[in-house]
Amino acid sequence: MKPRVSLREALNDPSLMGHVLAGESFKATRTILIASMGEELTDDERPLFTKLTGRAHEPLQRVSELVEVIGRRGSKTQGMAACATYLAGLVDYRDVLVPGETGVLLCLAQDQRVAKQLLDYCEANFAASPILSQLVLNRTSDTIELKGNIRIEVRPASFRKLRGPTYIAVIADEVAFWFTEEGRVNIDTEIIASVTPGLLTTHGMLIMASSPYAKRGVLWDVYKKHFGPNGSPSVLVCQGTTRDFNPTIEQSEIDRLLEKDPARNAAEYLAIFRTDLQPYVSIEAAESCVDAGVFERPPNDKTTYYGFVDPSGAAVDSFTACVAHMNYGEQTVTIDAIRETKVPFSPEQVCEEYAKLFQSYRIGTIFSDKYAGAWPVEQFGRFGIRCEQSAKPKSDLYTDLLPLILSARVHLIDHPKMIAQLCALERRTARGGRDSIDHPPNGFDDIINAVAGAVSISLFRYGSYNLRAMGDGDDDDDPDGARAWRARRLSAFIYSGGLVRL
Structure with missing residues (x-):
């Protein structure tokens, strides 16, 4: 040249x-x-x-x-x-x-x-x-x-x-x-x-x-x-x-923006790499939790399953669903199925499709956040699924998920897009010192949010019932497994909407 x-x-x-x-x-x-x-x-x-x-x-x-x-x-x-x-x-x-x-x-x-x-x-x-x-x-x-x-x-x-x-x-x-x-x-x-x-x-x-x-x-x-x-x-x-x-560009405009959000705008206008952002989890830690070659797990009659949905609340978001179950006595959670529907879609058709998925796992009650408004409750109700909008904020869901990832106490299915979204999550530290976890700008977390929600519901609580505490006893403390059995039966009754009897 x-x-x-x-x-x-x-x-x-x-x-x-x-x-x-x-x-x-x-x-x-x-x-x-x-x-x-x-x-x-x-x-x-x-x-x-x-x-x-x-x-x-x-x-x-x-x-x-x-x-x-x-x-x-x-x-x-x-x-x-x-x-x-x-x-x-x-x-x-x-x-x-x-x-x-x-x-x-x-x-x-x-x-x-x-x-x-x-x-x-x-x-x-x-x-x-x-x-x-x-x-x-x-x-x-x-x-x-x-x-x-x-x-x-x-x-x-x-x-x-x-x-x-x-x-x-x-x-x-x-x-x-x-x-x-x-x-x-x-x-x-x-x-x-x-x-x-x-x-x-x-x-x-x-x-x-x-x-x-x-x-x-x-x-x-x-x-x-x-x-x-x-x-x-x-x-x-x-x-x-x-x-x-x-x-x-006027210096006064730069100063105004720096005062408004110092961390973000120091990067935007002073070209300083941000120090308030840390990766949520490494690719190595995430992949250690993946059961390679397992893309979906079939329902098991002896297992109690939990469902979570992340309805699309914006023009570019996907509508996602996740099914999971808790392995009592082991304190691990297993992801069984994931669904994603990209926009545009018919809410009625997607809710009907997801309802059939949940019913195949004998799930009568599912959970979501309130971001999408009332329509998920109404649509799922038409197909025999109760949808409770009582999930924690997604940053808290990710906080709950992290120790399970790091200790390999969650079994993920082989879903590359889910892993990509998981590893793209960021931990941000606000001026007050409080951390939050979210996707990066122009990124997406629809799938991993549904996974984190299903894990949280499976592991921690339903309403005022702390199911984790009910099944946490050591073998010596619960030699006959009676406490774990009661927890499984109670959660099965609650999450099936009464279909499974105590």
Whole structure:
């Protein structure tokens, strides 16, 4: 690969990219991009470079990875679009692409809407240049096709269909907020690992730009290892506040937001990784509780089962259900069945389907929270199932579930999406010191919430009956098992709605 012109020359040439990143407000963005291409900085630019990277001098060689940890509204997308325009339009790849091979500049973003914005910026950059505009052959909703077998493609961050293409560069937008994909954990790490081999033959750059989030994931890993003077010369990491990269934002607005929510907005606008977030549980602990190859357990006439539902209360939430039972004497809980129905759906049809599931396990009373309103009670009642909206808040349900996960006292079925949601949960510490547990922004916990609810109901209580206490005696304390037998019979009577007699 051979640059036809340096990035600095392109940004200063009105016929090329002189209109891109123009003005003093983009100085930080220009400085970092120019340095990442191995170009020399001016004496005026170098102090800013040192401030943002912790390094005394620019690398003077094109880096293989550029990582930008920048506050929100810090012109990250415009900077990445400028980089994409230069790498796709002003670099010659004929020496690294064989005849007929297409070089793809891949842009990955949180969703299709953000990805399209990045492509729109690229299109505008090409259209404003009398020279670069001649390279454009075609534009679709997710692709700009250029002369010379070069394509700029944008996609939402997904593990699917990334292997195979030859990449001239990969741009990852807001990578700290790529959380879980269906059935997968650590999706950011998996995506980056899957595209990296496609950069080998072209010596293409991997560019990540994001506001920071928790101290985990690929962004944090690279930042921790390479930020500052001891980082690899081939990996350039910069960190800057919103105003470092966009001084048009008023400091008074930043101060107001920091006062409102210091922990969240220090990450959003000061580019500081959050210290109030901790992972709920490790993938190793979660997988140790999974009975591999067991996808559902059939009903057993000698077992008392409990049911929990998490009705959909929003336009994007799934309606989920879970069946579980307690192993008396062992103080363990077993998950037997999980159901998920994605939107859109008919509430009546789903409640009828779930009612049949519960009845197959001889469950007459189920539990849920009150988030969805009264309709689950009414709909389940039509099909012979009593629905009590008396569940604990979900943060408390997750608190109850955690010790069982850590001590392997819950037997989970083999359900990858459930495990992904479980491992994505976060523990947050509020200013008052109180912890809460929830899914990350733009994440989901419909399935694991139903599982946690079923575990809590199975293990702890029904109304004022503390079933755990009734069955907790040691063998020496209850040699004939009478207490455990009474607890099982009482819970069977209660949860079956009187179908099982005392």
